[in-house]
Amino acid sequence: MQKLSNYKTSNPAFSNYFWKNNPNTSKTMSVRGIIIKSIVCIFIIALITGFIWKLYDNGTNVRWFTLGGMLAAIIISIVISVRQHWSHVLVPLYAIAKGCFLGGFSAFIKAKYPELPFQAIGVTIITFFTILVLYQTQIIVLTKKLRSVIITAALSIFIVYFISFILSLFGIRSFLWGTSWLAIVFNIIAATVAAFTLLLDFNYIEKHKNKADKYKEWIATWGLLVSLVWLYTEILRLMRKFAIKF
Template sequence: MLLNQTSNPAFSNYFWDDNKSSSNKMTVSGIFYKSIFCILLIAIITVGIWKLYSEGNSIKWYISGGMLSAIIISIVISVRQHWASFLVPLYAIAKGFFLGGISSYAHAKFPNLPYQAIGVTIITFITVLLLYQTRLIVVSKKIRSIIITACASIFLVYIISWILGFFGIKSFVWGTSWVAILFNFVAAIFASLSLLLDFDYIEKQKNKAPKSKEWIATWGLLVSLVWLYAETLRLMKKLAIRF
């Protein structure tokens, strides 16, 4: 049912269909520690790629390889969720290569821009969490439907734009026009709102789902956070170019 879905595929009911199979249940603290561990992995890899680029090395293949690996790992996790305990850290490493690459390019053209994007991402995460915890925003069926539809549409636009690139057609989303900036702004907004759905689902499944599902929950949060950071960095870069 729609009430048990989020815009993040990591939190679909598919991953929670055996929530009575273990006496050791999922906890928020468990997800927190696993998330911190994976974020540290991403940070370490990012710093390494940043250092390579600063020394004049090409990092093009790190970016492509990281992005492709993250997609493949996500697909594998989707069908083999019991492998998540070692696949999610690998996903974090792959995303580290990808984020390290795009952050290095951004920093080279606009010094300290990645730091600002990280700051905005952290502030946004905390703000959305507070809005959810204080119930200033209630995740109703209508809000959930709007967020899911919008996120799916945004991903579809990116996929179509990526395919068009193989035919030499440059989509507007990669440009710096006001339409492209508006699109990035909307994408960043819904990336942050997708966290609401993740928080809501985790709260409903805590102390119910098996302990092993903490890795799936961690993966879901990483997907949302990486998307939010990437959209924020892309938006800030386009604004920097325009102004």
């Protein structure tokens, strides 16, 4: 069985653009550093999300937090891609933006289904460690074909969501937001692709640990946040659809 150590991931944070240079300092990226930074950023996201939930419970309109957080996260991601040395500042800001997005997005769901966000967190954590075990034990072997499928699927899903967003600006509601079986199947596929994106990211982190510059721990943290937030969002949407349908 062949392990993919030379292939790129579908996650932009783990493309060769971010890792092509040799370390410029004696300190290099470590898994421990990535874990610590990821925990800090996840805590920031949770804190902001909880704050927005409280605002929503007090009657505040949090719709703009959702849209503003989403747009801010996109802008910050673009800046990170061209100003990598600012990542120690930009990645925490990205976490704040994602906290605003998730807080606003999940507040509406939590109001009607109070347990769903917490259940989605649990499923996301379980999925994360399941993919990690599958990767470490090589139960799933990364082949070139599998990599191509994941990248193609992720890009296709992004295009569908983008088109859906554009249509919504003209008052056209996409099937994605409904509870039809087609919408549910699409949601399941999207969640699966998000999970397999983590598989590719683990591979890329392993390839560059103890080699890349220390500051790139923040880049690796950003990449994991991108995948985890996407996975959590898909799981929460899927659970909501099941709750409505059944």
